[in-house]
Amino acid sequence: MVPDTIEREVVLRHPIERVWAALITAEGLSRWFGSVAEVDLRPGGRAYFRWEDLGQESVATITAVEPPRRFAFRWGIEGLPANHELQTLVEFTLEQVPDGTRLRLVESGFAQAADDVAWSAHEANSQGWDAELVDLKTYLDAAA
Incomplete structure (x- = not known):
């Protein structure tokens, strides 16, 4: 059976407002x-992400x-065309x-x-x- 969900939880030693800013700006x-x-921080707004080291980009709603x-x-499911109707939901x-601050990440819809x-x-x-959450912790700790 194909797994539908990815779930991760991490406690970051920073105030909730600081973690929030790292997620939404x-x-x-x-x-x-x-x-x-x-x-574009609003429901229905667009978010664009690019990983230059990987040569990848993604657009999210x-x-x-x-x-x-x-x-x-x-956002789109890797392996499908960028404009495909099937998408996963990422929730922080x-x-x-x-x-x-406890951060819980759930990505569902695979x-x-x-x-x-x-x-x-x-x-x-x-x-x-797994890699991105380590990067988040490293970023927050370095900026503290």
Whole structure:
């Protein structure tokens, strides 16, 4: 059975407002999530990400902006054409905890694609999120 969801949770030793800014601003995103980011921060707005080292880019549609707790967007499934109707939903949820901020990431919707595409995209994004969340922590810690 094709896995439909990627889930990650990390506690960052920073205030929720700081983590929120890293998630929703072009400046913050371009420091840890790819090398270039543009964000029209509103539901229905467009977000653009580019990873120059990988020669990849992605366009997303923002679906939720609930400061400073929830940010979500839909984007294409790797292996399908960029304008394909099938997309996954990426949701970031933040919660203030005694040690800082708990960030929960859930990306869902892989199982709607054909099995070979879904497996490949799920694996690539799982590895990608692991690396990106390390980059987020490194960015926040360095800027503290």
